[in-house]
Amino acid sequence: MNVFTRSRTGKVLGGIAAVGVSALVLAGCASTTDEGTTDAGPAEELSLTIGTALPQTGNLAFLGPPEEAGVAYATSLVNAVSEETGLTLDVVYGDSGDTDNKAYETEIPRLLGEDVSAVIGAASSGVSLQFIDQLVGAGVIQFSPANTSDAFTTYEDDGLYFRTAPSDVLQGDVLGNLIAEDGNQTLGMIVLNDSYGTGLAKYVTESFEAAGGEVVAAPTYNTGDTTFDAQVSEVLAADPDAIALITFDEVSTILPSLLGQIPADKLYFVDGNLKNFGDDLAEGSLTGSKGTLPGLSIDTLGAFTSDLDAYLEAEGDEPLTEYSYAAESFDAVILLALASLAAGSTDAGDIAEKLIEVSGGSGDGEKCTDFAACADIILSGGVADYDGISGPITFDEVGDPTEASIGIYEYGDDNNYVAYAG
Structure with missing residues (x-):
């Protein structure tokens, strides 16, 4: 298995030597099923609603099932400890479609009508660019698990756009x-x-x-x-x-x-x-x-994909045949929930202000690798630094991950x- 890994702020490797660098392996990726318990009492009760605009139809429809599965699995783990954390999470699922069928033209208004704090999606960069202004104008976070266009790095988004996938650079x-x-x-x-x-x-x-x-x-x-x-x-x-x-x-x-x-x-x-x-x-x-x-590497994510399939089976759903961006979608949900908990708010602006912090971007957090452990740190008065299933993530000031693997x-x-x- 070959994986190229580098920090966005680190030295850029050129020439053919760039290929074949060892993978960045996180000890925290071994499993996500042992959520543990939190010792601190719950904060004020929070009811967070997010939406998804992921490809159920269109030319990226094959990515929809793993992405939606990642969202659903993460949501189940957040809600499994809601009594301890005081945070419950609800998801409204929607179809992004593509720029041909334009499903997003009806789905985004529907999601906004559900008073969502954030929308996870789209998978396609071109589709995300069709409705990012609509979400930003409504004061709602857009969080993509799969956008890779470099256009988002400099986009005027009022600090409301984030992604767990790296730029195509x-x-x-x-x-x-x-x-x-x-x-x-x-x-x-x-x-x-x-x-x-x-x-x-x-x-x-x-x-x-x-x-x-x-x-x-x-x-x-x-x-x-x-x-x-x-x-x-x-x-x-x-x-x-x-x-x-x-x-x-x-x-x-x-x-x-x-x-x-x-x-x-x-x-x-x-x-x-x-x-x-x-x-x-x-x-x-x-x-x-x-x-x-x-x-x-999917091989590296073996424990996560096994847990994900076990969750789907328990829900009466078929196992996945593709896993692309499932981990990135999972991490997007966990980060949004942690940022809401850290902010003590479901307001999109408050959550956005905490997303960099809970990803480790502030540089002063305590490492944690699952929602319950991170929530325990937050509820105990500390700063959580979530290292995800898809990687360390660690957002920079424009919502891009500063470390990534290919x-x-x-x-x-x-x-x-x-x-x-x-």
């Missing part, structure tokens, strides 16, 4: 270096024409070219497009050594036109389309293809991905 660096390290001199890309796709393509290009490579074709397409023959033809005509697919689930339509035209081990995926294809493709179609995904994965003969052994 990091993923682009890792992917570009990985492609170069694999011996490819030329690269073609098919790119989704939105803030996520074009931003990630930019950083992949910069990294690949810094390593001595050349991007020879990078046609784009728009959300809602259903045919991609022109983009595929343009990339293949450039005869690149490798092709990076910077897409969402449109990849399922693109792949049949590419497979057999380029060796599978010269195809590269990203977080927007890295999924288990299984029997949807002929056996061995993707053998040797690689991809990147922000977050700790996992590298490889497809096997079953067209499913596993951690890349290097």
Whole structure:
């Protein structure tokens, strides 16, 4: 398994040496089921309501189930100790859709009508940009588990936007270096024409070219497009050594036109389309293809994913087949609940002022790795520093995580991905 990890404020590693650094492993990630008890008495009773605008439909719908499962599981753990903490949490689930079906146009007003303090979502950066102003204008926190566009780092959000996923500056660096390290001199890309796709393509290009490579074709397409023959033809005509697919689930339509035209081990995926294809493709179609995904390795998160599936089974739901951004969604809920507890308030502005603190961004907190332990610190008069399932998180002044990991994965003969052994 290869994972690249660095602090956003630390030295930027360049060239192909950036790939293959050991994973940042947190002792607190072993399990989330042993919540313990709090010794301090509960503070004033708090009833916090949050909403979700995650993809139940649209071109990222495959990410909806793990993200919503992460939210539901975290909520269950918060409410399991509500008698001790005085905080109860209610979630109103909603669909973000995509920029084609525009589900968010009706869902965001519905969520705001439920008097939510925060909205978790969207998964797509392009979709989040469609309603961030609406949430900020209403004085509501937007907290995405999966937005990676660099646009949010400098966005005017009144301090109400946070994310547990790192900027694509990091993923682009890792992917570009990985492609170069694999011996490819030329690269073609098919790119989704939105803030996520074009931003990630930019950083992949910069990294690949810094390593001595050349991007020879990078046609784009728009959300809602259903045919991609022109983009595929343009990339293949450039005869690149490798092709990076910077897409969402449109990849399922693109792949049949590419497979057999380029060796599978010269195809590269990203977080927007890295999924288990299984029997949807002929056996061995993707053998040797690689991809990147922000977050700790799924292998590292084994205890969490097992606990998550056990929770779903107890609720009468099917186990997940994808786990992308489940941990980031889980952590978003825990952080919001801790910030509400620390503020002694369910007001969005009060919670936002405490989110940096409970993530460790103030630098003076006591480390803790589950809600109950962190709540105990807060109720005892201390400052909690939550290290999450997805990583240390530690927000900076603009709500970006200052530390992050990028996992590298490889497809096997079953067209499913596993951690890349290097």
